[in-house]
Amino acid sequence: MDADKKRLQKELMTLQLNPPxxxxxNGDHGSSLTxxxxxMEGATGTLYEGEKFQLLxxxxxxxxxxxxxxxxxxxxxxxxxxVYSNGHICLSILTEDWSPALSVESVCLSIVxxxxxxxxxxxxxxxxxxxxxxxxxxxxxxxxxxxxxx
Amino acid sequence: MASTxxxxxxxxxxxxxxxxxxxxxxxxxxxxNICLDTAxxxxxxxxxxxxxxxxxxxxxxxxxxxxxxxxxxxxxxxEKVVPLYGRGNAKQEDPRxxxxxxxxxxxxxxxxxxxxxxxxxxxxxxxxMSFGIGAFPFGLFASTVNLGGPRLPGAQPGTxxxxxxxxxxxxxxxxxxxxxxxxxxx
Ligand SMILES: [Zn+2]
Ligand SMILES: [Zn+2]
Numbered sequence: 001m002d003a004d005k006k007r008l009q010k011e012l013m014t015l016q017l018n019p020p021x022x023x024x025x026n027g028d029h030g031s032s033l034t035x036x037x038x039x040m041e042g043a044t045g046t047l048y049e050g051e052k053f054q055l056l057x058x059x060x061x062x063x064x065x066x067x068x069x070x071x072x073x074x075x076x077x078x079x080x081x082x083v084y085s086n087g088h089i090c091l092s093i094l095t096e097d098w099s100p101a102l103s104v105e106s107v108c109l110s111i112v113x114x115x116x117x118x119x120x121x122x123x124x125x126x127x128x129x130x131x132x133x134x135x136x137x138x139x140x141x142x143x144x145x146x147x148x149x150x
Numbered sequence: 151m152a153s154t155x156x157x158x159x160x161x162x163x164x165x166x167x168x169x170x171x172x173x174x175x176x177x178x179x180x181x182x183n184i185c186l187d188t189a190x191x192x193x194x195x196x197x198x199x200x201x202x203x204x205x206x207x208x209x210x211x212x213x214x215x216x217x218x219x220x221x222x223x224x225x226x227x228x229e230k231v232v233p234l235y236g237r238g239n240a241k242q243e244d245p246r247x248x249x250x251x252x253x254x255x256x257x258x259x260x261x262x263x264x265x266x267x268x269x270x271x272x273x274x275x276x277x278x279m280s281f282g283i284g285a286f287p288f289g290l291f292a293s294t295v296n297l298g299g300p301r302l303p304g305a306q307p308g309t310x311x312x313x314x315x316x317x318x319x320x321x322x323x324x325x326x327x328x329x330x331x332x333x334x335x336x
Binding site: 003006007010011064065066099100101102103 | 183184185186187199205208209212218220221223
């Protein structure tokens, strides 16, 4: 088994055995392991309490040296200043601050915490423009991580 | 009896968490922070994080201009990681022959506390010995050369004593040169 598959297999097993609160990996990933759907619940006591979201992870065979491609998908895209209405997420660990010591679990937890610290539900100011012009792959976007407050 | 068999039946129940804990390879202490497997050809960074050398090497190659520890983002470089040699490593092939080569351990000599400190057995079974060689041959050489200068009482040119002294002087010179040559070659 290739190193990337081995690691993904390991991560999948750990996530299925000990899932963090509010996070659930869907069981069926086929044999390739390159596409995962992760169910996520808004944390209690936050603006997203009771909401359910779905994340789509795509892995290349360079994982974990290459970051996974992570977007919100499905019918409910969280309304958040760093989440575009097409599901793209502006989060530095998904591109330039990625590290191979991160994992699906740590990415999920970062996203939960990003949602949890939100004070006001609104779309990013450039949402309309971005959604019209962006590439399908958020990793091709040159993100400008300037707002650390939210 | 019935109660005993019942409790045994409960113990045998497959609790995934218990199975997880009893498996030593699942214990993360010696897992590589990149492949999440037990680290092989292990190296540790100055910040104390453990990796397989091939894993870390690949990460350093991925971002050659911004080499940081995957775990704590501390600066990291090939020169500043320490290989770990466990007991089981001795019989395995030399990791340095593998690609990519693992950086070698840096062996710092202990401080000289006594006259016998310079005499030691190398850790790899090699025999190392050093002793003072500085002054002796050069002192000899110098005294031989000095024969040519004004020296009283000296033998007069032409006398057998002079011949003998010249001969001895040349002999000493050659011995000195040979000795230096031997030191260089040895
Ligand atoms: Zn590794
Ligand atoms: Zn570190």
